[in-house]
Amino acid sequence: METMTAPLELQTVYQRPNALEDTYTNYCPGCTHGVAHRLLAEAIDELGLRDRTILVAPVGCAVFAYEYFDLDGCEAAHGRAPAMATGVKRALPDRIVVTYQGDGDLASIGAGEILHAAGRGEKISVVFVNNAIYGMTGGQMAPTSLPGQKTSSSPKGRDVAMTGNPMRMSELLAQMEGSAYVARRSLHDPANIRKAKKAILTALKVQEAGLGFSMVELLSSCPTNWKLTPSEALKWIETNMLPIYPLGDYKVADAVRDL
Amino acid sequence: MARELLKGNVAIAEAALRAGVEAYFGYPITPQTELLEHLALRMPELGRVFLQAESEIAAINMVYGSACTGTRTMTSSSGPGISLMQEGMSYIAGSEVPAVIVDVMRGGPGLGNILPSQGDYFQVTRSAGHGDYHPIVLAPASVQEAIDFTMLAFDLAEKYRHLVIVAADGMIGQMMEPAELPPMRPLPTKRPDWALTGADERPKRVISSIYMSAEAAERFNLKVQARLKEIRRNEQRSTEYETDDARLLVVGYGSAGRIAHSAVVAAREKGLKVGLFRPQTLYPFPEASLSKIISRIQGCLVVEMNAGQMIEDVQLVAAGQVPVRFYGRMGGVVPVPEEVLAAIEQAYDSMSELSLAAPA
Amino acid sequence: MAHGMILIDQERCKGCSLCIEVCPQHVITINTSKLNAKSYHPAGLDDPGGKCTGCAICAVICPDACITVLREPPLRRGVGLSSPTVERML
Ligand SMILES: Cc1ncc(C[n+]2csc(CCOP(=O)(O)OP(=O)(O)O)c2C)c(N)n1
Ligand code: SF4
Ligand code: SF4
Ligand code: SF4
Numbered sequence: 001m002e003t004m005t006a007p008l009e010l011q012t013v014y015q016r017p018n019a020l021e022d023t024y025t026n027y028c029p030g031c032t033h034g035v036a037h038r039l040l041a042e043a044i045d046e047l048g049l050r051d052r053t054i055l056v057a058p059v060g061c062a063v064f065a066y067e068y069f070d071l072d073g074c075e076a077a078h079g080r081a082p083a084m085a086t087g088v089k090r091a092l093p094d095r096i097v098v099t100y101q102g103d104g105d106l107a108s109i110g111a112g113e114i115l116h117a118a119g120r121g122e123k124i125s126v127v128f129v130n131n132a133i134y135g136m137t138g139g140q141m142a143p144t145s146l147p148g149q150k151t152s153s154s155p156k157g158r159d160v161a162m163t164g165n166p167m168r169m170s171e172l173l174a175q176m177e178g179s180a181y182v183a184r185r186s187l188h189d190p191a192n193i194r195k196a197k198k199a200i201l202t203a204l205k206v207q208e209a210g211l212g213f214s215m216v217e218l219l220s221s222c223p224t225n226w227k228l229t230p231s232e233a234l235k236w237i238e239t240n241m242l243p244i245y246p247l248g249d250y251k252v253a254d255a256v257r258d259l
Numbered sequence: 260m261a262r263e264l265l266k267g268n269v270a271i272a273e274a275a276l277r278a279g280v281e282a283y284f285g286y287p288i289t290p291q292t293e294l295l296e297h298l299a300l301r302m303p304e305l306g307r308v309f310l311q312a313e314s315e316i317a318a319i320n321m322v323y324g325s326a327c328t329g330t331r332t333m334t335s336s337s338g339p340g341i342s343l344m345q346e347g348m349s350y351i352a353g354s355e356v357p358a359v360i361v362d363v364m365r366g367g368p369g370l371g372n373i374l375p376s377q378g379d380y381f382q383v384t385r386s387a388g389h390g391d392y393h394p395i396v397l398a399p400a401s402v403q404e405a406i407d408f409t410m411l412a413f414d415l416a417e418k419y420r421h422l423v424i425v426a427a428d429g430m431i432g433q434m435m436e437p438a439e440l441p442p443m444r445p446l447p448t449k450r451p452d453w454a455l456t457g458a459d460e461r462p463k464r465v466i467s468s469i470y471m472s473a474e475a476a477e478r479f480n481l482k483v484q485a486r487l488k489e490i491r492r493n494e495q496r497s498t499e500y501e502t503d504d505a506r507l508l509v510v511g512y513g514s515a516g517r518i519a520h521s522a523v524v525a526a527r528e529k530g531l532k533v534g535l536f537r538p539q540t541l542y543p544f545p546e547a548s549l550s551k552i553i554s555r556i557q558g559c560l561v562v563e564m565n566a567g568q569m570i571e572d573v574q575l576v577a578a579g580q581v582p583v584r585f586y587g588r589m590g591g592v593v594p595v596p597e598e599v600l601a602a603i604e605q606a607y608d609s610m611s612e613l614s615l616a617a618p619a
Numbered sequence: 620m621a622h623g624m625i626l627i628d629q630e631r632c633k634g635c636s637l638c639i640e641v642c643p644q645h646v647i648t649i650n651t652s653k654l655n656a657k658s659y660h661p662a663g664l665d666d667p668g669g670k671c672t673g674c675a676i677c678a679v680i681c682p683d684a685c686i687t688v689l690r691e692p693p694l695r696r697g698v699g700l701s702s703p704t705v706e707r708m709l
Contacts, residue, residue, distance in 0.1 A: 014687065014688035027631035030682060032638055034684065038681075038684045051458055053457060070463055072457055073457060076324075085324060112317070116312075190679040
């Protein structure tokens with residue numbers, strides 16, 4: 001902390017949320033995984049859920065998420081967070097169970113688990129960080145990579161004839177009867193970040209009210225593997241991801257509107 | 260409690276209930292399906308968790324999650340499903356949560372068939388997926404033992420915070436036999452002090468299998484190895500039959516052990532000095548009792564319903580002191596006592612030739 | 620306009636500059652003469668004119684949650700508060 005102290009007449013209007021540990025994260029500078037963490041922590045604080053939330057961390061850059069939050073937490077196998085969360089939630093139905101997953105984790109290796117968790121209406125909340133790439137393993141193509149996107153495993157750009165088109169998980173999961181709330185937001189500027197926070201609050205409230213499966217997809221940056229500066233990466237989300245991944249609410253069950 | 264006629268799979272399921280299993284996650288696969296079906300009926304009746312998962316991969320990871328909350332949890336499957344569970348088993352191993360898996364083994368490799376086999380011996384005893392680990396493996400040879408070992412499995416899992424596999428072959432799962440079920444045990448009232456329950460008025464808890472630095476990972480591994488050593492010291496189980504004056508020792512577990520028992524009885528009737536050693540724990544392998552017997556016999560015959568897997572453990576114990584022969588059937592073929600008897604006679608003869616040839 | 624100020628956790632900051640880009644008052648800079656323990660040049664408030672409004676936009680975008688935002692309470696009628704400057708607060 002800086003050595004400055006605030007004069008009496010100033011009030012703190014924003015500070016680090018309590019649900020975040022007082023620790024340093026391993027994320028690259030400007031990576032919006034950090035923003036997603038902060039929003040989740042703020043939402044948990046605001047709803048007073050810290051002492052009954054259990055976080056299921058993924059395999060991906062967020063593998064240490066359980067170290068960054070001051071919550072009970074565990075670490076799932078790659079893609080299996082929804083199954084692990086199902087085990088936790090079924091054992092402790094009155095706790096709040098949150099998975100935090102990347103797009104490789106959720107849309108590729110774990111596509112089956114997320115689909116069935118939504119299908120069962122599993123009362124968990126999913127924070128889905130879509131950065132259109134495999135971050136942790138060094139920038140390979142994900143099922144969410146954009147057409148033509150150059151990655152280390154699609155060096156000439158994603159060829160949709162060979163590898164298909166980006167998978168839109170929010171649209172897909174919204175089709176499941178069991179999903180109560182599915183929304184896509186973006187982390188590319190402050191206004192959108194504020195909207196993302198609201199969506200995360202809603203997702204947690206949906207779980208608290210026992211309404212079903214809830215997920216917030218967050219369009220997120222990977223400056224390192226996109227080979228852009230943090231601010232260029234935010235612009236890349238806006239320019240390239242938004243047209244493929246339209247923001248919005250994909251599923252809002254009637255009961256959710258009454259919350 | 261009175262003895263009743265019970266099917267192996269149902270008996271295991273009912274024993275798990277009475278042992279206090281609080282949550283079950285599984286996926287249908289023959290020849291274990293009645294186990295899942297019985298719990299589908301009984302768990303909700305008792306207000307406990309039953310969930311049919313979308314796959315064995317999901318099932319084992321649900322088990323992992325549930326076990327992390329200190330809830331008594333199990334799954335069951337057979338060969339192909341156990342193969343799919345290996346990664347999840349490794350995570351369970353790497354984070355020291357107790358869990359019970361029942362493997363009702365069938366013929367392989369591949370889809371193989373649904374007939375009884377012991378082809379999963381390597382798969383269940385050598386590791387739990389990747390990494391250095393051994394689950395505790397219990398091998399029942401009767402419906403009664405299947406019941407008793409299921410009860411024991413939960414005790415051992417919780418005592419050592421370890422993965423326990425009940426490795427029954429398809430015959431045990433499918434056969435009907437009179438057996439006695441234990442009374443219903445009370446459910447645990449307190450969660451263990453490592454369980455995830457929400458950080459309510461206590462520091463947060465974390466369950467993970469990550470040990471980033473080589474040193475931390477080695478330290479964890481050393482801890483696991485120390486626990487395995489303790490398990491090897493305390494938990495070896497086996498039964499013996501007519502081993503005192505035996506010259507040839509037949510070694511078999513599960514159904515093969517049971518068939519071998521009939522063959523040994525028949526061999527004794529023919530005047531052959533043959534005994535039976537039946538491991539009840541496959542890990543830890545009951546090497547202490549076996550090596551005592553091996554020091555006083557002239558030969559060993561291992562009988563399995565596979566191409567010879569446990570034989571490696573017997574050979575390790577025998578360490579070249581006596582010849583170790585093998586008789587096995589594969590692919591779901593269950594040997595009949597007569598063919599095992601023939602193998603015994605052959606082994607006996609060759610042993611006599613050997614000892615005749617050996618210098619005094 | 621309300622007056623505000625921010626405190627940036629110098630050890631946690633990774634110098635990503637996102638706060639700098641979004642600050643409507645352009646009062647955050649990277650302190651290139653300073654390196655933190657993780658070898659990043661941290662950002663800091665550079666607001667000699669007292670222009671920071673405490674709008675918290677910088678904090679909203681900061682991926683490392685290292686910004687604390689302070690602001691004057693709403694003015695009480697007839698009682699003006701003097702504007703805080705960085706110098707006063709040091
Ligand atoms: C079974 C298995 N397969 C592969 C891996 C290697 N692996 C680790 S993270 C990862 C991709 C993660 O990408 P994503 O989920 O998009 O998260 P990000 O790192 O971008 O946040 C892969 C393939 C693994 N750990 N386990
Ligand atoms: S590799 Fe990409 S996703 Fe991972 S921390 Fe770095 S910027 Fe973020
Ligand atoms: S609070 Fe607003 S004005 Fe002050 S530094 Fe942050 S963004 Fe700039
Ligand atoms: S956004 Fe946060 S981490 Fe990035 S430079 Fe500003 S204070 Fe530092």
